[in-house]
Amino acid sequence: MPVSATKGLRVAVLADSDTRWKWGALTAKRTVSAESDIRLDGYLLRGRATPTPRQLREVGVHADSLREVTAVEFLRAMSEESYDVLVISLVGGGVQAMLHGLRRAWDGRTKRPVVVTGYVGVVYEKLADGLLLRHGADLVLANSRQDADRFRAVYEGVGADASSVTEVALPFLGGAAYEGEHGPYTVVFAAQPSVPENRKDRTYLLDRLVQHARLHPEREVLLKLRSRPGEHTTHLEELPYQKLAQRSDLPPNFRLVYGHMGEVLDHTDLLVTVSSTAALESLHRRIPTVVLTDLGVREVLGNHHFVGSGCLASWDQLDAGHRPVPDAEWVARQGVAAGGTSRTESGGGSYETAFDAARERIARLLATPQLPPLAPYYTTETAPGYLPGILARHHLGPDGTPLPGAPAADKEPGPVRQIVRRAARGAYRHGVQRVAPVIRRMGEL
Known part of the structure; x- marks a missing residue:
């Protein structure tokens, strides 16, 4: 076909x-x-x-x-x-x-x-x-x-x-290729919900971003956030930057922004991140892109993935005016075709x-008349101590059938159930973002 x-x-x-x-x-x-x-x-x-x-x-x-x-x-x-x-x-x-x-x-x-x-x-x-x-x-x-x-x-x-x-x-990936500086020159830090995780490192990154804004008052410095307070994305965020920023005296050329990443990149002159996939979006459009080394180049941060990219740099270098030049071969290996027109290694x-x-x-x-049954590598024979627990989290038995009492509804939930569900989610998010950090700090006393 x-x-x-x-x-x-x-x-x-x-x-x-x-x-x-x-x-x-x-x-x-x-x-x-x-x-x-x-x-x-x-x-x-x-x-x-x-x-x-x-x-x-x-x-x-x-x-x-x-x-x-x-x-x-x-x-x-x-x-x-x-x-x-x-x-x-x-x-x-x-x-x-x-x-x-x-x-x-x-x-x-x-x-x-x-x-x-x-x-x-x-x-x-x-x-x-x-x-x-x-x-x-x-x-x-x-x-x-x-x-x-x-x-x-x-x-x-x-x-x-x-x-x-x-x-x-x-x-x-997509969008127009970068064609030169905007007015004003715009630096964007792409935040991540779980990288880094602890308050000290996240506060450090925020302070350096604010410091960069003060050192370069002619630039617009944006903190691009993934979710608003109370929302969750792919990863949990115990210490949202919005909360940390409330305690800072922010300069007038510093702003927190939300919205579609592609629209933010339309006006970006320098994209800075720890290891966000936004770096690949930026490289695809030939926007100068920096992956920070301030907290080390470590697997737990994910920035080790960018070794050889030519994008690794520190805030000190950026404050001094450094503009990274990506390695073309590395970019090609990542499936990124800068500007959407480059030829790829693949x-x-x-x-x-x-x-x-x-x-x-x-x-x-x-076009195949009959596809074979799905055949995952993990079965009750290859992973008898692992697979049942994974299935049980989704209320499925070891053979993939729903367990007795599994939550399922034949119709849309009523108004009361929807209100209770939203309240439960709100309580969970409150626990993650407010209660859990307090308990963790108390445990460190």
Whole structure:
């Protein structure tokens, strides 16, 4: 089946946070069809990071339908609905649970969707763990040639089928290439919810950003935040920068900003971060990009991923006017085609052609009369002490069937239930962002 024959398909995306909804929905649009004529149904897995309406608007990726579900509700929907492609955009444990649940839900069916999964951004930790939890999908997407090689090595190293690994690129890269300084010159620090984690390091970064604004009053200095107070994204944020900034005397050329990252990059002259995927978005557009070394180059920070990039620098260097020059070979290995036109190491094509292999593979699978049952590497034989716990977190038994008493509803929750649910989420977020830090400080006395 040619790539163009994948038009007019029904596609479902299951996501558990705003960033993973963005990745999943854009991955569906880029890998299922180069055109826009697909029906896209979104399912948001209910949990601590379920995106708010504001977060969904900020992501800016729309679906034909969108509803919040539990894992069991989703599996029921997949047993009743008929989709061509399913994109699972969850944490590794969630992916594994859904693969086993779907295998059970589709037992006996002659036709099932093509199942796609992958990673939202840079893979800098838990490589083997995360990959093996994603094994069993028809396509496990790698965002670069470097990742594809690493993924295959892990699967082959444990004797698992590596044919599902498919090289693509991050689906949210794009925008106009950087053409020169704006007025005023704008420095953007892309904050991360969990990197670094402790108050001392986060306060240090904020102080240095404010100091840079004072040293360069002619510049506009922006702190780009992922979520507003009370919201969660992919990772927990115990110490939001908004809270830390309340205690600072901020200069007039310093601002906190939210919104779509691409729109912020439209006016950025220098992007600074610890290890955010925003660095790859920035490099793609040829915007000068810095990955900070102030807190060390460490795996726990994720900035070790950028060794060899030419982007590593400190605030002292930036204060003195340093402008980084990225290493072209390193950028190419990351699946980043600067400006959207550079030729990549993976296939000599542009960014737009980076998804052709996935489209072709999906098209071939769709043309297959009957796909085999999903076959994850983890089973009750290969991981009897690990898999049952992963499935139980999503109220599934070891064979993928819903456990007795699993939360599931046949209809939308009523107003009272919705109010109680919002209150519970608010209490959880309050505990994470206010109570937990206090208890931790008390424990250090």
